[in-house]
Amino acid sequence: MATEMKNLHYDTSYLENFSGRRGEPDWFLDLRKKGLELAQTLPLPKPEKTRIIGWNFTQFEHELPTRTVDAVADLPENVRSLIGQGEQSGNLLVLHNGSTAYATLSEDLKAKGVIFTDLATALRDHGDLVKKYYFSKAAKLDAHKLTALNAALVNSGLFLYVPKNVDIEVPLQAVFWLDHDNGGLINHVIIATEANSSVTYVENYLSTTNSGQAVANIITEVYVGENARVQFGGVEYLSSDVTTFINRRGYVGRDGNLQWALGQMNDGDLITETYSELAGDGSSVDTKAVSIGRGTQKQNFVNRIKHYGKNSTSNMLIHGVQREEAQAIFNGITKIEHGASKSDGEQTQRVLMLSSKARGDANPILLIDEDDVVAGHAASVGRIDPIQLYYLMSRGIPKNEAERLIIHGFLEPVVSQLPIEGVKEQLAAVIEGKVQ
């Protein structure tokens, strides 16, 4: 009866207890059990050219202490500094070790039927709605061991629902803050938008652990309704002791538009995929992501776009900086399926190498099963252009400062896209810290 997973000290009765204490619906517990079963049989994902054998995805503490605060002012400085000010505040969810520490949503948005809450609460209050989207069209539970593990042990999450015809002008912000040594952040985010709606969502991942043993397993599903628009900003700065799996997946309906702007500034080993499925005719996606690798960190970045709809458009811009002895693989995959006529898929991946010991690989892949399309790719791995450096220095700027300017400029396409000033400044500051 007890399905003991190797290296994983959980069984179905543990799940029943855990789920029961959270008041989860039966269907959700069933998915946990299914996840646990599959997590023992399914293989790990196989990121191309990155060996993840031996990475710690399974050893962590699952039930973490959390605390709540009454006001933003009571949050620690490193969390507080991220939070939007003035017009950009007011719609905020801070999760501390997986549970809500602070939450606020404007009366106006509540009245319009917007739901913005942690997953546990959403399961209790809007179970049927969550069921419609959880591991639905965007993400598969049985893709591999880590997706199954996410289903089995999810202990953190967020549900954002935007009803039909609702345009949200102000950004909604979430902060996922992990500060428990050996903690496991098993997070599942759902953003569901109905037809003709629009929303801007910004999330931050922040960890202040230092044990060398923490784990983050993150799945995000974004549903863009017909003619809806989702701007998704994400900034991650998980510390070097966190082994991270992040899978963000967008499903875009007819004439829908999805924009990803991701600053992936983690310091630990990472495998990540950002996937967008252009399901509807006239749908579009814009993926922009930047990262900095340093130390001995190993990272694998996959950005994947699939065109099914006719007249669908995709753009991908990936910029990575590699320092010290960091290693990273960047795979950009644009696939245009048969029938997706008049579609256009463009991708650019650039890697800037700052050290001779760093390694970086950019692999552009275009897979096209339709004649009547436009597609293009560009990829490069290179060093700072000495002529650019000379130009800046010829104006009196010292060499290290000139390099800094060039690196900031290289990462600017994403920094400039982030809609919350605090997050933008924080990302600029993290970049600054990581390139010094």
Next chain:
Amino acid sequence: MSQPVLKIENLHVAIEGKEIVKGFDLEIHGGEIHAIMGPNGTGKSTLASALMGHPKYEITEGKVTFLGQDLLEMEVDERARAGMFLAMQYPSEIAGVTNSDFLRTAINARRGEGNEIPLMKFIKKLDEKMALLDMGEEFATRYLNEGFSGGEKKRNEILQLMMLEPKLAILDEIDSGLDIDALKVVAKGVNAMRSPEFSCLIITHYQRLLNYITPDKVHVMMQGRIVKSGGPELAERLEAEGYDGLKKELGIEEEEGTVEQEA
């Protein structure tokens, strides 16, 4: 006469092992404007780049003194902070760095830590200089030279010149690719800088620019060295006769492999 701002003695410069500048001498004093004219491919840009410290150019012989210091011992940024400025023939494009961030960084690099230019003062100065150069406000927030037309890049070089207020400006073909109105704007910028504390070395293929900026001295450069010096009348003569007349007079032969081409 006072100590020269720039003194070049017997300068030899090679690129990729090939000697381009071959025994170049020149002295520029405070407040003077000199022009160097010469056919394409004669080594004018090589000279200018070598003075600024371009990494590809190798100085094989000679001595350069800038405001009493040994220029060739200085790093590129040190040369700039000492007061040298080169308006480049082909300025670089730097994506993601706004013109105004770049300019402020450059000004502050010169002023030093703790003495940064106050933001309002910087903005006022930038607005003023951009207005003088007929540059739209958007140039402050556009990325440095990215997607600028040839003429816009030239104007932006002059904007930098005016913001940085160097003691010596070398203008390498600042006039190439400019129509007459743009040329007048650029000349206006340079003339606005004229003072006993500002010297200028104008490198040009054509005499045109010198109608708007009157030089104190004109030098003709051929095959890597100065072959004739004179006053503004020398530029007019070249305009009338072309370089061939002078070559004949001086008995200069076409070198093997030197091809005349339009810039």
